[in-house]
Amino acid sequence: MGNVRLAEGVYWVGAIDWNIRNFHGYSTRLGTTYNAYLVVDEKIALIDTVKAPFYSEMVSRVTELVPLQDIDYVVSNHVEMDHSGSLPMVMSEAKKAKLITLEKFGDSGLKKTFHTDWPLMPVKEGSEVELGKRRLRFIPTPMLHWPDSMCTYLVEDNILFSMDAFGQHMASSVRFDDEVGLDVVMPEAAKYYANILMPFGDLILKAADKLSRLDIGMIAPSHGVIWRSHHEVIVQAYAAWGRGDSRNKALVVYDTMWGSTEKMALALAQGIANEGPEVRVYNLTRSDQSDIMKEVLDARAVLVGSPTLNNGLFPSVAAFLTYLKGLKPKGKLGAAFGSHGWAGGAVKLAQQELGQAGIEVMDSGLAFKFVPTEEELSQCIDFGRTIGNRITGARTELPA
Ligand code: FEO
Numbered sequence: 001m002g003n004v005r006l007a008e009g010v011y012w013v014g015a016i017d018w019n020i021r022n023f024h025g026y027s028t029r030l031g032t033t034y035n036a037y038l039v040v041d042e043k044i045a046l047i048d049t050v051k052a053p054f055y056s057e058m059v060s061r062v063t064e065l066v067p068l069q070d071i072d073y074v075v076s077n078h079v080e081m082d083h084s085g086s087l088p089m090v091m092s093e094a095k096k097a098k099l100i101t102l103e104k105f106g107d108s109g110l111k112k113t114f115h116t117d118w119p120l121m122p123v124k125e126g127s128e129v130e131l132g133k134r135r136l137r138f139i140p141t142p143m144l145h146w147p148d149s150m151c152t153y154l155v156e157d158n159i160l161f162s163m164d165a166f167g168q169h170m171a172s173s174v175r176f177d178d179e180v181g182l183d184v185v186m187p188e189a190a191k192y193y194a195n196i197l198m199p200f201g202d203l204i205l206k207a208a209d210k211l212s213r214l215d216i217g218m219i220a221p222s223h224g225v226i227w228r229s230h231h232e233v234i235v236q237a238y239a240a241w242g243r244g245d246s247r248n249k250a251l252v253v254y255d256t257m258w259g260s261t262e263k264m265a266l267a268l269a270q271g272i273a274n275e276g277p278e279v280r281v282y283n284l285t286r287s288d289q290s291d292i293m294k295e296v297l298d299a300r301a302v303l304v305g306s307p308t309l310n311n312g313l314f315p316s317v318a319a320f321l322t323y324l325k326g327l328k329p330k331g332k333l334g335a336a337f338g339s340h341g342w343a344g345g346a347v348k349l350a351q352q353e354l355g356q357a358g359i360e361v362m363d364s365g366l367a368f369k370f371v372p373t374e375e376e377l378s379q380c381i382d383f384g385r386t387i388g389n390r391i392t393g394a395r396t397e398l399p400a
Contacts, residue, residue, distance in 0.1 A: 003061040004175045006218065006226065007157045009040045013061035015054035018171045023082075025323075026195045026290045030188065031171030034082055035222050037161055038062055039154060042132030043072040046094070047152055047161050048222060052085035059089075068093040073121075073129060075100045075136065077163040078149045079109035083222055091118050100129065102140055105148035128155070139214075141165060141207045143200045151211070158217035165207065166234050168192050168224030178229040185225055189234060191294035192223070193241050198297065198327045204242035208235065244330025246300040248392055249278040253292060254305030255285055255316045260339030260371050261305045267377040268303055268337065268366075271384020276392050277301075284316040289323050296324070300391040301333045302359060304350050308340035313349050321353040333390060334359035337366040337380070344369075362387065 004012040014035035020028050034050035036058055044066055050058045062068060071094040076084055079101075087110075091099065101107055103122035110120065123129075123138040134156035141149050145164040152161040168188035170180075177185055197204060212235075219227040219234065227234050252269045256262040262283070269279045277300070282292050296302055302324075306317035313321070334357075336350030347367040355361045366383055368376045 001173065003038070003064050006037070006159060006220065010154065010157060010159060011038045011040070011061075011065060012036075012175050012220070012226065013038045013046070013058055013065070015050040015057040016171050017051070017054065023169060026169065027288045028169040030169065032169040032223050033171055034058075035220065035224075035226075037220060038065060039131060039134070039136070040065060041134055043130070044070055045073040045075060045129070045131060045136060046071050046090065046097075047075045048077055048083045048163075049074070049086035049090050051082045052089075055086040055089050058086060069095065071097045073098055073100055073131075073136075075152050075161075076106060076110060077152055077161065078146060078222070079106060079113055080146060081113070083163075084110065084113065087118075088114060088116070091116070100136075100138070102138070102148050102150045105142075105146075106150070109146070109148045123150075139210065141203075143203045144207055145196055153214060158215050160211065160214065160216050160219050162219050162221045164196060164222055165204075166219050166227060166238065167221035170224045172225060175226055176228040177225050180225050182230055182233065186233075186237070187294070188224065189237065190241070190297055191290065193238065194293045194297040194327070195290045198241070198293070198329060201242040201244060201330050204238055208239050208242065211235070241297060245298070246331060247278070247298045248276065249280070249295075249299045250301035250303065250387060250391060251292070251295055251299045252279065252281045252303045252305070253284060253320060254338075255283060255307065255314045256305075257307040257309070257314070258371075260368070261307045261337070263372055263377060264337050264339060264366065264368065264380050265303075265305050267372075267380035268384040268387075271381035271386075272301070272388040273384075274381070275385050275388025277388050284320055289320050292320070293323070293327060296327075296329050296332070299332065301387050302329070302354070303334060303387070304336050304354060306336065306338045306346040306350050308338065308344050308346040311343055311345045313346045313353075317346070317350065321350060321357070325353060325357040328358050330358070332359045333362060333387065335362040335365050335383070335387065337383075339368050339370065339372060341370060362390075
């Protein structure tokens with residue numbers, strides 16, 4: 001597979017990582033891509049690079065078009081090493097290239113990462129660089145995904161190089177959304193948003209407002225396929241996710257030592273389902289937390305169950321709650337439940353953690369000793385019904 005043309009003089013020259021299965025804790029069952037782009041005009045610009053081990057793959061695609069030595073500008077939209085990792089090799093070959101980066105944050109991030117004296121060209125909101133027939137315009141998008149993140153807009157071609165935003169961790173032999181299909185790409189885009197960008201919903205809305213003033217014909221993110229035909233669909237999805245819109249859906253996430261917390265989980269799920277909402281049940285020992293987080297994104301309620309171990313949370317539940325707290329889901333209702341032997345404690349701790357994740361916590365949770373009785377399981381069903389009723393009446397609604 002060689003380079004891929006996006007428009008006259010605009011090419012994808014990135015790399016495909018078919019075999020990565022863990023991206024700093026995020027399970028990437030479909031692999032990913034590191035997208036770099038080349039704009040060939042009177043001046044030549046390389047927009048981002050790739051993770052260091054993929055340098056040769058990127059260079060083979062660039063040199064089908066131009067020698068590295070002819071590059072005038074290298075744009076670093078984001079300092080994280082999946083995009084900047086090949087900069088040392090590129091900058092040592094592209095000797096006349098200026099390295100464009102966001103002032104203050106990109107500038108200092110690159111210096112602290114690479115400790116070099118590259119010829120940096122800091123840019124700010126609205127800065128433009130003339131390439132010949134067309135211009136690059138720079139648009140800061142702080143925290144999408146780091147403070148240094150920015151988008152680059154190719155003005156005359158209406159192409160937005162959107163960095164991490166609108167990406168998906170998905171390797172494929174084709175480069176465009178319409179070659180993969182929305183049924184495949186949207187779940188991956190949702191999982192990516194949930195695990196990478198969910199804490200920044202308010203900033204997503206600000207960025208969406210800023211980008212809505214551009215005439216966008218194509219969105220070229222730094223991971224996954226390029227939005228050639230469905231860019232409006234992904235922009236609308238980001239607006240909904242940024243607002244915290246949800247569906248009539250609840251998750252029951254738990255682990256269990258001797259099956260008692262699991263009995264409670266299933267009874268709660270039955271109670272919720274009896275009132276109409278969709279319910280999904282996840283045992284944390286058998287499920288991947290980044291897959292669960294994709295389901296958290298559009299759920300309206302998240303119930304978490306933990307047995308008590310050594311007076312505390314079960315380790316898999318503690319890890320899940322730590323991850324959930326970092327991702328700060330918006331507008332969710334929650335509660336904790338669990339079984340314990342001689343001494344409890346896990347339910348109270350889980351309630352606290354849910355609250356710290358920004359979840360509206362219901363009641364004091366459900367904690368039962370040893371194996372739940374039929375009467376106690378009926379209480380779980382009733383509690384599930386209460387939750388089902390609450391979320392069925394909630395306001396926001398996303399399509400299934
Ligand atoms: Fe794909 Fe935040 O790097």
